[in-house]
Amino acid sequence: MTIIVYFHHSSYRNFKSYYQQNLAKYHQKEFPCLVSYNRFVELIPDILMPLILYLNSRKGKITGISFIDSTSIPICHPKRAKRNKVFLGLSGWGKSSVAWYFGFKLHLIINDQGELLTFQVTPGKTDDQVLVPTLTQSRFNCLYFSREKTLLKAR
Template sequence: MLSLDALFCDVDDFCQVFEPQWHQELLSSCKRYRHRSRSLSLSEVMTILIAFHQSHYRNFKHFYLLMVRHYWQKAFPKAVSYQRFVAWMPSSLVPLCAYLCDCYGDCTGISFIDATSIKVCHNRRIAQHRVFNGHAARGKTSVGWFFGFKLHLVINDRGELLHVQITPGNIDDRKPVVELLRNLFGKVFGDKGYVSQALAQHLKEEHDVMLIAKPRRNMENRLMLWQDKFIARKRALIETVIDQLKNISQIEHSRHRSPANFCVNLLCGLIAYCHQPKKPSLQLN
């Protein structure tokens, strides 16, 4: 696990700038609400949530009761009960979204794009599932059918996240591509799910981005620069990143009880990966 002090300092520096601006932008209402001060600050709540995804624990309740309440008692002397902390988790959703954008890497001109499934339940329990009713959908990948969402992500050649987006499972991989690549430049490599001449032409003309997708078997081979052909063969880099997000950062499990906590879990897993000191890289330098 990484240093807790370093993680807290980075999160707290962000919250000191973001939190006052966030409260100024909130819409006011005629009703008067009671704003009670919490024993844990927003930066402490975010630090605990992110630290869970950097640990070896697979159950947040065990992590909080054993690690936070026992071993980290000096670091969090005013830690509340587990039930109260779970009730506070949805309030950190907006700050986590902003903090993830702050953790994105820089575009280097060589990027990789892919999408992966985020299952919310087993296929046999789709009919009984109620938590994501109206949000999740059935989708199909190269492995098979699933029920849940799709996580679309773009990384650079150093394994750093550049942009992510989540959609229902039945959305085509090519639909969010324009939004994902809006602020990027250079060449983007994808698999055969991104084959589209109209999409590639639009990205080239409007955003000056060259989308290079692996051709399908029934398509004619086209001439490529040997540099592009070499980098296209290294597309397994983004598969390695996805594997680490699911197995190390734990962005996927089927124990969610609310959509808000699902988003918090996903965002914290992505942020934990961004803080990872050693990421998969092509080492082109």
């Protein structure tokens, strides 16, 4: 989990380059039992649940103003999507504002201090609006949708 989190904080855009050129060369002392890149890629699906549990333990408090958004998490180039076996049956096709991608979608709600309140990872094709009731269930009393300028009360 640590390696994945630090990759996203690094300036690398490609995980393979990060793993082989940075971790394997300069961080052997921090990770003495570092496995090969291919083996690490095979182990990535196994860390998804522990990572979700960790993030659930780090949630912030509701402060009054919250923001909800989603972002795409592509797992491979679209040309290689049919050959992808790492997240077989879990990922899916989705369309962002830029292009089509194959992977997941991260939906999250943060408070005005930037603390994570709730989140959910879904296949790429999941519609944002369908997930709002699930994300806000038992956490919020009312929701204000700025696009429609409507106020919805929770049941």
